[in-house]
Amino acid sequence: MxxxxxxxxxxxxxxxxxxxxxxxxxxxxxxxxxxxxxxxxxxxxxxxxxxxxxxxxxxxxxxxxxxxxxxxxxxxxxxxxxxxxxxxxxxxxxxxxxxxxxxxxxxxxxxxxxxxxxxxxxxxxxxxxxxxxxxxxxxAPLVPPFHAALFGVPERRRAVLNIGGIANVTLLGDPALGHEAVTGFDTGPGNALLDAWIREQRGEPFDRGGAWAAGAEAIPELLARLEEDAFLAERPPKSTGKERYNLAFILRHLDGSEPAAGVQATLAEFTAASVAGAVSSWGPATQEVVVCGGGRCNTDLMERLRRRLSPRDVTTTDALGVDGDxxxxxxxxxxxxxxxxxxxxxxxxxxxxxxxxxxxxxxxxxxx
Ligand SMILES: Nc1ncnc2c1ncn2[C@@H]1O[C@H](COP(=O)(O)OP(=O)(O)O)[C@@H](O)[C@H]1O
Ligand SMILES: [Mg+2]
Incomplete structure (x- = not known):
């Protein structure tokens, strides 16, 4: 055969x-x-x-x-x-x-x-x-048509969110409409800022489970400064990379007085806010967000996403039988x-x- x-x-x-x-x-x-x-x-x-x-x-x-x-x-x-x-x-x-x-x-x-x-x-x-x-x-992104082939369902408005270094979302339309009904774009940082900050501060490659971020309070003034980031307000189609979301991006927004753990919590909140904001702006009818990529293993980030995306369901591709890695x-x-x-x-x-x-x-x- x-x-x-x-x-x-x-x-x-x-x-x-x-x-x-x-x-x-x-x-x-x-x-x-x-x-x-x-x-x-x-x-x-x-x-x-x-x-x-x-x-x-x-x-x-x-x-x-x-x-x-x-x-x-x-x-x-x-x-x-x-x-x-x-x-x-x-x-x-x-x-x-x-x-x-x-x-x-x-x-x-x-x-x-x-x-x-x-x-x-x-x-x-x-x-x-x-x-x-x-x-x-x-x-970029190139994955949305594949997301549609794997996860498209007629009965629900689903979004597929990939949290890699950069996060990208696919808004699935009715599969009967084929490719034309699929939209998708980069929402901004995924794990990139969280990885960059913990690597710089603690020499660790990533914040396992988001435990470091979960143990501190987000800093409202810093969050407000980060949320002014121009990429977030841009209309799709759009894509970005680590040229933008890196350690220099974080340092530019700090005044030097912030506790390191508080910065990590704020970066996690910023990441969740940028994703949730993108879904509500460009896919307001979305009922369910299915997450893949390494960021789905960050329990703290997933909790922040659930809070901000509520009442939409937030689940993982693994729950649908597809390995999110x-x-x-x-x-x-x-x-x-x-x-x-x-x-x-x-x-x-x-x-x-x-x-x-x-x-x-x-x-x-x-x-x-
Ligand atoms: N257990 C975990 N807790 C927190 N973050 C995790 C965990 N496992 C993976 N990650 C995050 O996922 C990232 C890798 O995700 P991946 O989807 O492979 O991204 P990329 O496509 O950019 O390579 C890691 O750098 C890390 O930030
Ligand atoms: Mg990877």
Whole structure:
């Protein structure tokens, strides 16, 4: 029987690991049949984090990290696929720059697809964002059509919220209306500010369960200053990145008198407020918010979201039977499938592109 399996790979803005997912596209709805998170070599993770910060960089550093990450993804995919016949791998790579409003607009993902094809032995589809940008779009977010394929239901107005480093929301319309009914955009920070502050203050990669934030009071004046952030009020389509939401962003808003734990609590409240504000402004009819991405494991953040999104239901994709750590990687497996079928991967209503486009480029595994 011919295979119906695609693999997806992404290292998100949090640089917490390489997410892998295996997607079966044979049924009416795509189905995630396996997933794992690989750790990246610590020195590579550190370099990727450094390259994503808007400082002077050197082309040779970028090229080296591109090569190293490509080999790393290729080997991880090979090992993950095992003996399973995988049609293609969709690789997102690591975003180190994203400026969809620049002139010219651009976005840069590294993780050499030639090396992925070479080391995995599997056809590789990569470079998904640039075609959308070429067509005048934001190049992001690309996951909403996949969210619609997985979670669209006719009877409820659902939103899918991915809390990665940056948070993005998909507002699902009636599935009968197809892609046209789907909208989605970045709402602002996800875990990015929480991670940046605890890393700076306590040398920890993230605030486990949000315990640090939960143990302190948010600072109202600081929250008010943060909420003036211009990105929040922007009308979709919109996307953002860690060029904006980083340690410098936090420091800019501080007057130096704030207790560190209080700052963490305020950042958590700001993050929840930015998501809830986006849902009420642009998806007021939303009845249920389904959360995926690492941020759903932050109990404190989830409580703040529930409070601010009430009376809407807030649940996780896991509660619907879908591993919330696998959704993004699976989306890139699905985008590889769309590419090979010569079907559009973007939703113009989401990215603002001039029209539907087939996204990506193919790096064949071997001679044909
Ligand atoms: N148990 C947890 N408690 C709090 N935060 C968590 C937990 N697990 C994961 N996270 C957060 O999720 C982030 C990773 O989320 P992920 O969806 O992989 O983001 P990205 O797509 O940006 O890589 C971590 O950096 C951390 O902030
Ligand atoms: Mg991640």
């Amino acid at each position: 011919p295979s119906s399996l695609y693999a997806g790979a992404i290292s998100g803005t949090s640089v917490d690991g390489l997410d892998l997912a295996l997607l079966d596209v044979s049924g009416a709805m795509p189905r995630i049949i396996d997933a794992r998170v690989e750790t990246l070599p610590p020195s590579l993770a550190q370099e990727l984090r450094a390259l994503a910060a808007p400082v002077d960089d050197h082309l040779d550093r970028v090229a080296r990290a591109d090569a190293e990450l490509g080999e790393c993804i290729g080997r991880a995919v090979r090992e993950f696929a095992g003996s399973r016949a995988v049609i293609a791998v969709g690789s997102h790579g690591q975003t180190i720059r994203h400026d969809p409003r620049g002139r010219p607009a651009y976005t840069v993902q590294i993780g050499d697809p030639s090396r992925i094809a070479e080391f995995s032995g599997i056809d590789t589809v990569a470079d998904f964002r640039r075609r959308d940008i070429a067509a005048g779009g934001e190049g 696998a959704v993004e990687a699976a989306a890139f497996a699905w985008l590889a499938h769309r590419f090979l079928e010569r079907l559009p991967g973007n939703a113009p209503a989401v990215t603002g592109a001039a029209g539907p486009r087939v996204l990506g480029a193919l790096y064949p595994a071997g001679p044909v």
